[in-house]
Amino acid sequence: VSVTVALCGQPNCGKSTLFNALAGFKANTGNFPGTTVEYTASEVVVGDHVARVIDLPGTYSFSPQDAAERVTREYLLSGKADVIVAVLDASVLARSLEMLLQVLEMRIPTVVALNMMDEAERKGVVVDVPALERRLGVPVIPTLATRGLGVVQVAERAVEMAARVPAPQEIRYDRDIETAVRELTLGMPAGLAESLRAPARFVALRLLEGDTAFESAAREADPGFLELATRRRRELAEEHDLPEDAFLASRRHGLAQLLFDEVARVVPRRPRSWRDSLDQALMHRVYGLAIAALVFALLFLLTFVVGDRLASLTGKPFDALALLLRPLAEGSFGWALVKGLADGLAGGVGIVLPYLLPLLFAMVLMEDAGYLPRAAFLVDGILHRIGLHGKSIIPFILGYGCNVPALMGTRILENQRDRVLTALLVPLIPCSARTVLILALVAAFLGPLYALGIYLLNLAVVAVVGRILSAAVPGPSLGLLMDVPPFRVPVPRLVLQKVWFRIRQFVVGAWPILIVASVVLGAIEYAGISAHLNAALSPLTVSLLGLPEAVGVTLFFGLLRKELSLLMLFQALGTENVAAVMTPAQILGFTLFVTFYVPCVSTIATLVREIGWKWTGVSVALNTGIAVVAAGLVHLVAG
C-alpha cells in the first residue's frame, strides 16, 4: 500500500456510495444521515498504485462536543491519511463548504468530490467548478457516485495529490479574527501544535471556537496562553454580539455563504415536483401515519405471499431427499450426519432464503428512497410518550431486517440515555430470521392474521416496555434534530448490489452455522443425547409453556441463530407438517417464545460492544422474561 486516502464529508453526502463505487460493494449505504457508523477500509488499485481507502462516518462540522465528530477529526489529524477526499453534497453546497473550510485548515492534501450533481441540478443549483477550484486552491471533481461517474478521476487525483504539499490557505476570515489568529500562532507555546499534530493556525482557530479537547492541551502547555485565547474569544464574540460558542461558526457560515455566492447561482426551479407532492402526502399529519401503517402491512403481506410461493418451489426437491434419507439415518451414524447436512442445506434454500429475499428487497427500497427519516418525523410525537424520540424509529425499522446493524445504528442517537433505551428495545423487534419463523409456522399453519397479530402484539410490548424503561433509566433526552434528505429514486443496480450484500451476509455468515449445527443435531440425535437435553429443559418447555418435550433442543440451538429453531423443530418433530404434531396453541406459544427471547449470539456480542455488560444482562433478562410470560399466557389461556 502506497497511499492512504480518507473519505470525509457531511452525513448522507454519498461517501459510502463513492467508496463502494471504488472498492466494490463493501460498505452499507442508505438515504438517511448516519448510515456509516464504523470505518470501512479497502485496498483499491489506482493506476500503478495500491491505495488504502477509508470511509469515515459523516460529520456536520468538527464541533468539540460531539463524540462521533471528534473521532473523525482525530483520525484525520493522526497523520494516517496521506490525502483527504472531501465529499460535498452539491445540492446543499453552502453548508458543505462550511465543513470543507475546516478540513482545509488541517493542511492535509485534499481533493474535493462534488457529489450529487444531479440533485443540485434539480434544485436549480449551478456550480462554476473551475471558479470553485480557483478559490479553494484544490482540485474539484464533479461526481455522481450512484452511477460511478467521476469516481475514478477522484481516486487518480487523490493519489497524485498525496505526494504534494498543500497550497497555503486561500480563504481568510474577517480581519479581526485573522489578527487574533496571528497573535495566537505567534504566542503559541513550543510543541503544542506538534503534540496535537495540527498546524498552528488550526490550533488557534479551534481555541477561538472553544474546542474543549484543544483547550485542555493548551492548559497543560501554558495556562497563560489559554487565558489569552479565552480572552480573545470573549472580545470577538462581544464585538460581533454573538454567544461565545457560536461566533466563529457563525463567521465561517458567512464565509461559506460568500464563497457559495461567488461560485454558484440558484436558478428558479419548477414550482412543484412529484417529490413535493409525495412529501405532502407521506408527511401529512393524518394521512402520513395511515400510509405508514398501510406500507408496513403491505410489506408484511408481500413478504409472506412471495416467500410462501418461493419456499414451496425451492423446498420440494429437498422434501423428497429428506423422505429418502430418514429411514437410512436411523440405522447408521454416517447417514445420520448426511441427513443433518441435507437438512441444513434444505433449511437455507427451502425456508430461510425464500422469505429473506423479499423482505430484504423491500427494506432496501425503503432505505434508499429515503423513507426512514420521514418515518422518524412522523412518529417522534408518539415515541415521546414512551420517553424516546423519532430517530429511534430508524434502528427499530432496521431491526426488522437484522438486530445487529440496528444496534450499531443506535449511534445516530446523540445522547447516551436514548441510545441505551433504544438498544434495550431493539432485540425485541422480530428480525428477518424470526419473521421467517413467524411466517413459516404461524402464518402458514394458523393463517396470516395470526401472524399480523404477533407483530401488533410485539409493537404493544415494545411500547409498554419502553414506557417502563424510560421511567426507570434517568437522564435528559435531547430531542430530535435530523436532516431530512430529499426522496431519491433507488438506483436498480445499487439496490441489487445491496440486497446481494446482505444475502451474502446470510450465506457466508449464518448458513455455515446452520449446516454445522444441523449436522451436530443429527449426531446427538443418533447418540440419544438430545433426549437428555430435552428432559433437562422440560420443566420450562413442558410444564411452564405446555410445548412438546422435543422442542427443548431447538430452543437451545436457537441461541446461535434463530433460523435454527425452525429447522431443528422440523428435524426434531420429524416432519415439516408441524400441525400434525403440535396443537395451534403450541405453535403459537412456541413462536411467541422464539420471537421474544434472546435473539442470537451475534446480537448479544453487539450489545456488549454497544452498551456494555451490565445493560446486556438487563436486555437478556428482559427478553427471556417477556418470552416466558407471553408463551406461558398462551398455555394458560388455551391449554
Place this chain on the structure above:
Amino acid sequence: MTLAEADVGATVKIVSRRKGVAAHTGLAGMGLQIGERVVVVRAAPFRGPLLVEIPAGNIHVALGREVAESVIVEPAEALRP
C-alpha cells in the same frame, strides 16, 4: 418568541439560542445558524417535530419540540414568494 411558537408557513429569523437548556450542539453545523432565515414547512402530529426549511441552503431539518423551544426567533420577510 421561540421557533416552536412560529406558525406553519411562517418565515422567521434565528436570533439566539436559549441558555440553560440541554442544547443540541449540532444546530449550527446543520445550517441553523444565528441570523439565518428559516421557513416552518410543517408540524408532525401528536405535538411532534417541526420540519424547517433553510431556503438559502436548500436544506430541510426536523426539530423536536424541545429543540425548537430552545431556538429564539423573530418574524422575518419571506426570501422568495
